[in-house]
Amino acid sequence: MTEPRKIKHVLGLSGGKDSAALAIYMRDTYPDLDIEYFFTDTGKELPEVYDYFNKLEAYLGKDIARLNDDKGFDYWLKQFNNFLPSAQQRWCTIQMKLKPFEEWVKPLIEDGYEIVSYVGIRADEPYRDGYVPTEKFLKVRMPFVEDGLNKQDIINILNNTGLGLPKYYEWRSRSGCTFCFYQRKIEWVKLKERHPEAFEEAKCYEKHLNENASGEKYYWLGMDTPLNTLEDPKRIEEIKRNHEKALKRFEKKRRRNALYEEELIEMVDLDAIYDEVEGGGACITCYK
Ligand code: SF4
Structure with a gap:
């Protein structure tokens, strides 16, 4: 008879509110579970x-392992022939988020472990494909779904610990790389205001892009739209004005709908403000 596998519990932090709340929830609800926390770091993440994470580590009483892809974004950009990653070609997530995780768990699995990975999907959202393990000894669990916790519960967990939301939620809806192509224009404008050096770096990456077979260039904002189009003060004003209008429309819609009970937090609710499914298609590894 084969020996049962040893179990290794792991929890990936993306920098987003849900995984942070899950780490706290697991520590407080299942204190006997020995969980290893990790973060797959692209080296281009938001400073916030x-x-x-420094505060979270203090609360958890444990370090968050940083899993780096040693090669980094510039190396991969060259490998992908100077085509920026995009929603259609998401090589960044694969090379710099998913593969480092697989490399991290591989020796553990070879050493006879089964990996149980805890993911911060909530009970009030549809299941996402996110990371679908192909490895037989890697199991995914969603404690918020199992225990029925929704968005407001998650905000409450963070507030009750005194940690609150990560600071970037003041101006951006998701964690991940400073130049993530899943940002909305209003977020790019805010990136320029909050972290001008990161905006400049994103612009630099647009300097040596290759054209596709049809002679088009794909920039961070999409086809033939370089980032410097967001530097015109009139354009910035227009983006801000449009955002304010969208926010007001959303507030009005909420007031008419008695079902909305949770507090409105502009950047947490940004996808809803623009009538999109939460996450906007981004991978849960990057933002959850
Ligand atoms: S945050 Fe955005 S740019 Fe960074 S790895 Fe994820 S999808 Fe790619």
């Missing part, structure tokens, strides 16, 4: 995420 690192600040938040």
Whole structure:
């Protein structure tokens, strides 16, 4: 008879509110479970995420392992022939988020472990494909779904610990790379205001892009739209004005709908404000 596998519990932090709340929830609800926390770091993450992790580590009483892809974004950009990653070609997530995780768990699995990975999907959202393990000894569990916790519960967990939301939620809806192509224009405008050096770096990456077979260039904002189009003060004003209008429309809609009970937090609710499914198609590994 084969020996049962040893179990290794792991929990991936993305820098987003849900995984942070899950780490706290697991520590407080299942204190006997020995969980290893990890973060797959592209080296291009928002500075606010690192600040938040320092506080979170203090609360958890444990370090968050940083899993780096040693090669980094510039190396991969060259490998992908100077085509920026995009929603259609999401090589960044695969090379710099998913593969480092697989490399991390591989020796554990070879050493006879089964990996149980805890993911911060909530009870009030549809299941996402996110990370679908192909490895037989890697199991995914969603405690918020199992225990029926929704978005307001998650906000309450973070507030009750005193940690609150990561600071970037003041101006951006998701964690991840400073130049993530899943940002909305209003977030790019805010990136320029909050982290001008990161905006400049994103612009630099647009300098040497290759054209596709049809002679088009794909920039961070999409086809033939370089980032410097967001530097015109009139354009910035227009983006801000449009955002304010969208926000007002959403507030009005909420007031008419008695079902909306949870508090409105502009950047947490940004996808809803623009009538999109939460996450906007981004991978849960990057933002959850
Ligand atoms: S945050 Fe955005 S740019 Fe960074 S790895 Fe994820 S999808 Fe790619």
